[in-house]
Amino acid sequence: MNVVQAELGGEASPVANQVAMGAGNVPMGGARAVLRQYINIVRRWRWVILGVAGLCIVLGLIATLLATPLYTATSTIEISRESSQVTDFQGVERETSVYDQEFYQTQYGLLEAESLAERVVLKLRLVDDPEFYEMFGVVSDSPAFTLVNGRYPSEGRADRMRVASNLLLSSINIDPARLSRLVNISFTSPQPEFSARVANAWAESFIQANLDRKVQATSYGRDQLEQQLTQYKEQLDESQRQLVAYAANEQIINLPSQTGEGNDSSQDRSLVVDQLASLNQALSRATADRIQAESRARQTSAGGASTEALVNPALNNLRQRRAELAAEYGQLMVRFEPGYPAAQAIQSQLDQIDQAIAAEESRISRSLGSEYRAALAREQSLRENVAQLKNSFLDLQRRSIQYNIYQQEVDTNRELYDGLLQRFKEIGVAGGIGVNNIAIIDLADVPQSPSSPNLILNMLISLVLGMGLGAGIAYLLELNDESIADPEEVTNRLDLALLGTIPISEDEEPKEALLDPKSDLVDAYLAIQTSLALTTQHGLPKSLTVTSTRPAEGKSTTSLALAALLARSGKKVILIDGDMRSPSVHHLIGTDNQHGLSNFLSGEDSLDGMVLDVPKYGMSAMSSGPIPPNAAELLSGDRLTLLLDRLLETYDHVIIDSPPVMGLADAPLIASRVEAAVYVIESHGTKSVQIKTAVGRLRATNARILGAVLTKYDNSKAYSGYNYDYGYGYGRDQSPQAA
Known part of the structure; x- marks a missing residue:
């Protein structure tokens, strides 16, 4: 179980399972399926994604229009590895060494040093300039920024220096040109002239700082060497006097060596x-x-x-x-x-x-x-x-x-x-x-147009961020959606056989579509009828109940469709409205609910007036009757079994439209009395955890669940892209273009 599944307390969607498995373990066909699933998620939540993207674009537009225009000025300098050696007759340019990268990284760091920023602040006299701090929106209650007679006090100069240097550092950008010795120094501010001044002053101050470091290093080195020269000159003179004195005392006379005399001509x-x-x-x-x-x-x-x-x-x-x-x-x-x-x-x-x-x-x-x-x-x-x-x-x-x-x-x-x-x-x-090994190549010009905000760039960024954020929200919504979306999930997640899938009908009412033998709805229910005929040795069960987890999942339509199609195939079928709490069959067949199942369960033995003929569907029906105060008690007796036995003497099949399972005892009681049950699941409707609980309640009463019917299926919202138009158009009237 992955993390998302554990947090939501249920099973993760197929997309989450594929992500948990890892893309590296998915074969080529599985990779296509995962891609298809992602595309379907986008199609399903496209309005969420587009809405979030539109909101981000609007926010980006508002932020762009309200933003203060900023101007960027850029100066370019060249940094050589070392200053030219004019006095070296072997060559002017220094050869490239392995330490070049380290050298240039050091120079880039020096270009962003706080000491250099302080040089620029002093050079441009910004430390005591109120307009400079106002331009960058510096608001402080510190005494250092309190104007006295239109001027800042000298006591807070150190604090203002620190603030001013930080402001410059936050707006400066050092951009080394790739594979070259050129470095671009860019400065951004609300005033174009000020941006150019700072960019040029930054380059000039960097060159001056480099020269100062060299002068300091040379001066210090000369002083140190001069002291050492004096010391070593005294030591040399002392050692020479000591040598001559010893040679005179010991009468050691050495003659100067001659060129070519012996192997060592350097010794006397x-x-x-x-x-x-x-x-x-x-x-x-x-x-x-x-x-x-x-x-x-x-x-x-x-x-x-x-x-x-x-x-x-x-x-x-x-x-x-x-x-x-x-x-x-x-x-x-x-x-x-x-x-x-x-x-x-x-x-x-x-x-x-x-x-x-x-x-x-x-x-x-x-x-x-x-x-x-x-x-x-x-x-x-x-x-x-x-x-x-x-x-x-x-x-x-x-x-x-x-x-x-x-x-x-x-x-x-x-x-x-x-x-x-x-x-x-x-x-x-x-x-x-x-x-000096640093030279200015181009001085910064006063920018003529603002560098930011860039409307087109900001809109593109807002669009990309909006699409990404929308996709993330859609993915989270998909992970949080534990409903059954794919026909394959019925078997994989619920351990139920899939009897068939009913496409969603948007053009006409289901009860009207059942009257058209060539409609998609009729074709889908014919497939379900065929699946039910293979569930027992004697074909389709004699007594059958249709139930669901919650109301409005399509169980009543499924009950009506199965009864109508069986009647159309020549069977004698009766449809019973077993939902005595919220009956709906009488609305589907267009009759009243004055006399029906509740009357028989209450003790009436005569079926006259309870069984109604429905000529347009070719079947019989029994409404639920008046709504009783104790429907579960009526179903718990033996009257339901007696009713089924009497009806099966006359009819080939008895189909009961059962109430939903969750929160009620009616459906388990009915399922325990009939031969088999069909479970209806609304696509993208009830959570799988609730379905499992409901199925568990039915199985606890030893009910025989033949399988599940997935209703209101929308192919555009499915993961696998299961196409239920395949084969349904065969034999229908085609347009002249198709013909």
Whole structure:
């Protein structure tokens, strides 16, 4: 059960049930049915909806005509992400960052700040202007707004400032243009000139406020940096003096570094390091020279020809001369003996040359030995010097630890000082240029026509609101309507079989329509007669009562129709008016009510004068008779059963028009005496809760309820759009166009 149903204390309508189920769970066919139901609700309550819409339109028209004309002036400004960097050679415009959205939202908030409103109030001198407060309808008993000699007192200036700024803020509208840096500043007031003044003053004040914030920030930053620069300059000077004093005391001498010398050209080199590097290079060369001299000396001492001997010109000349003499001596030995004088002379020259060669080689050997010893001595001397410098270097390293600490402190202080100095220069340049990142694109013009009230727009809004409100009221009325509106509800909500539906007749009286065999009313009751014929094994029940929940639901018409149609089909039928409290059958058949059912129940046995023939319907009828003071007591006896038995001996069917069930005991008493009962329900009439209670009373007496007949059915008010014209027009006279 949904909330609306629980509040109303009954069952919800099908529309409410569909809404409770949720549109997502309704299949395609169900969705069409729900749409049809909504359309039918609109058709049913269309006058309510149109009335509410008309009322809203009238109220909107009255409000529009009585409203004070307001004028809106708009100025346009451009807000850049940051002011142009004129001194930056890499580019003038700043690249877009991920913080742009945050920046612009901040600017929009600043445009609606109370401080900006106070700037505009002071700029336009509104705080002491009585016409300004009168224009906005400010009425206050506060002393701040009490005029003294035509002027406001100075004591309440703060209160008036607050009120004036709130008035401006309530009438200002900040509208950023989508996907751009433009912002529209609109102000609305009853005076067009004043609206333009405020809109332009708002833009100008915002630019001035932005510049003031920048100047304040720059001035504060310069002061802070200047103090820090002084502090870091003192620290740098102190650390430099400390470094120089320590180097002098420890005799640490560093030479300026040279470009390309080593991997780190930013650090100075100590004198010991340079000397050690030079001695290492000299030692390397001396070692190479010693190894080479030693190799040549060993080669000479081993009897081999040294390189110097092989390349010595004098020695090579001697060897060449000895070879020539040895050749001549060999030729002489071919022809002469060794004692030959010429041969002996050559032999003597060969001996002298050999002595000269031996002397030269001995000299070369002694020279190589001297070179080797000199190279060895030089190498040893360099090694000693290198060892001494290594010790000096290690001592320097030990003493340079503290020196490096002082040097690092100097470097750190210098970097901090240089960075602050550069920042100080940048702030000075930026502050000197004074470029603003906000510019006015369009100044506000004096509006020539009011922006509100807009008659057409207000009428459209009133129409939409009226239609929506009317639809809501119609829906609430529909939810509150627990009557049976749809044929399907008879089965679903009342657990009764639907015997048929009787359309509403507006053109003619039902009793007249029953005389026309081709009328819609006759067709509908023929369908009900067919349904009743299938309810028992012997066809239509012999004794039948027709009742309803309350009066005027159509039970008497239904009783008359069933009796007339059965009589027309050849059955012998009698209609009894069982409603002895408010009889109506005698009006339908056009007779009096002087003698009838109440007479028989009171003890008269003769039916003469009680049973009347109704020729136009082809049936018999018994009126209710005089209205008794105790109808329930008469019905509670056995006389009704006796009457039914006597009539069924003569008639095929006895139909009783029973009184309504609610509040009376008559209908349950009659239903307990007959074979079956038919329950009549007025469409959009009785609430379903009352119908259920009445049906429960009938079933408590063991009455057999065959089903229900839905009367006065209007297809335009139904949920499902059940069309009861289908088939009823078959065989009727048609217009020439239809034919």
